[in-house]
Amino acid sequence: MSTVFIGVCSHGPGITGRAGRADPRVRDEFYRSFERMRAALEAARPDALVVVAAEHFANFFMNNMPAFAMGMAQYYDGPIEDEKWLAIQRRRVPGNANLSRRLIGAILSDVDLAYAEEWKFDHGVMVPLHFLTPRYDLPVIPVNINCQGPPLSPLTRAWALGEALRRVCDAVPERIAIVATGGISHWPATPDSGKINEAWDREFLRRWSLNERDALVSYTDEETYRDAGQGGFEIRTFVAAAAAGNGAKGEIWFYEPIPIFAVGCTIGVIPVEAVVAG
Amino acid sequence: MPGSDYNRAMSLYYLQKFLYQLNRDAGVQRRFREDLEGLLGDYDLTDEERAAIRARDVGLLYVFGVNGQILMHYAALLGLEWNEYLEAMRQGVRRHGPVRAGLYAMTTDQR
Numbered sequence: 001m002s003t004v005f006i007g008v009c010s011h012g013p014g015i016t017g018r019a020g021r022a023d024p025r026v027r028d029e030f031y032r033s034f035e036r037m038r039a040a041l042e043a044a045r046p047d048a049l050v051v052v053a054a055e056h057f058a059n060f061f062m063n064n065m066p067a068f069a070m071g072m073a074q075y076y077d078g079p080i081e082d083e084k085w086l087a088i089q090r091r092r093v094p095g096n097a098n099l100s101r102r103l104i105g106a107i108l109s110d111v112d113l114a115y116a117e118e119w120k121f122d123h124g125v126m127v128p129l130h131f132l133t134p135r136y137d138l139p140v141i142p143v144n145i146n147c148q149g150p151p152l153s154p155l156t157r158a159w160a161l162g163e164a165l166r167r168v169c170d171a172v173p174e175r176i177a178i179v180a181t182g183g184i185s186h187w188p189a190t191p192d193s194g195k196i197n198e199a200w201d202r203e204f205l206r207r208w209s210l211n212e213r214d215a216l217v218s219y220t221d222e223e224t225y226r227d228a229g230q231g232g233f234e235i236r237t238f239v240a241a242a243a244a245g246n247g248a249k250g251e252i253w254f255y256e257p258i259p260i261f262a263v264g265c266t267i268g269v270i271p272v273e274a275v276v277a278g
Numbered sequence: 279m280p281g282s283d284y285n286r287a288m289s290l291y292y293l294q295k296f297l298y299q300l301n302r303d304a305g306v307q308r309r310f311r312e313d314l315e316g317l318l319g320d321y322d323l324t325d326e327e328r329a330a331i332r333a334r335d336v337g338l339l340y341v342f343g344v345n346g347q348i349l350m351h352y353a354a355l356l357g358l359e360w361n362e363y364l365e366a367m368r369q370g371v372r373r374h375g376p377v378r379a380g381l382y383a384m385t386t387d388q389r
Contacts, residue, residue, distance in 0.1 A: 018360065056347035057298055057345070057347055057348055061294075061295065061298055062291060062294070062295075063295070080302060081351065082351075082354055085354050148345065148347065148381075149345065149380075149381045150381075150384075188346060188347070189345075189346025189347055189349065189350040190340075190346045190367065190382060191340075191364055191367045191368045191371065193346075193364055225384055230381050230382070230384075
């Protein structure tokens with residue numbers, strides 16, 4: 001098996017772009033948790049990082065919206081946003097087209113997945129990379145789950161995607177890290193930006209940590225929209241990560257609402273069973 | 279409000295497409311500055327939507343149902359600071375009523 005790391009994290013553009021406006025005490029503790037995640041990721045010695053994200057109209061629009069898509073390019077450019085607005089410099093991020101092609105080909109046995117040989121990263125990928133691969137020297141393979149608006153894939157399909165991803169990552173010789181990134185409850189880019197349903201978040205994270213499929217996929221989109229906002233649809237990425245965990249329980253390393261970042265900021269990992277040396 | 283609900287929803291698609299392309303394409307941004315009327319002619323928009331774009335009325339675009347993940351970049355393009363952007367949407371709802379279509383019209387609980 002060669003899945004060597006599984007984690008989840010937040011990606012709100014305010015995390016970098018509005019850094020100066022957050023309570024420094026909470027912000028710095030959050031950044032330290034990102035740093036701890038970076039150290040754990042590096043210790044796992046991955047050859048590639050699969051980022052399961054929920055992009056925001058960077059590549060995909062309602063003229064042709066894939067439920068699931070995966071990058072198959074040799075490089076990716078980002079961020080698509082204004083560099084000053086996001087406080088992340090535009091750059092080229094290495095990919096691995098050959099590895100992408102093998103992973104995609106194998107996933108298609110279980111889940112219908114679109115592929116893209118051209119893909120630009122928005123804050124949904126660039127904010128995690130800013131903290132986790134600050135030298136941008138690790139090949140990245142993006143996976144996207146449409147979380148922007150209905151019709152959306154049901155949570156059961158996000159789970160199926162995560163299971164398929166784990167199966168195929170375990171079957172390639174490369175060492176693969178998986179980081180899923182999304183918000184829990186949040187109302188981003190709307191007048192309610194900064195609103196966070198902490199109780200809902202904590203209950204979701206409790207279920208995520210227990211990694212019990214039925215409890216995790218039981219949310220309806222109507223409930224999620226009502227209690228967790230349109231940003232709550234992004235729980236699909238967390239659900240996929242849980243499924244990739246093969247039943248292992250998750251650990252939350254950080255959770256704290258940071259309203260100016262417009263999300264309950266989260267860092268979590270799912271321990272991966274010891275890899276047979278080789 | 280011109281058009282039926284059906285036309286409204288169809289037009290929101292092109293309104294968002296216009297903003298999506300404007301946000302990402304320097305060529306479209308140049309036409310936005312130099313040939314706005316010609317640019318608007320390329321999209322299937324209602325008169326009310328064209329007027330809102332001419333007036334740089336971010337709040338009204340929010341009320342039309344433009345997704346914030348598209349609208350916030352347009353607001354930044356217009357030079358609105360983050361809090362100004364949030365306030366523009368609130369003012370839009372105060373002036374023009376609740377969001378009429380799209381994702382944020384999924385419930386009637388509009389502020």
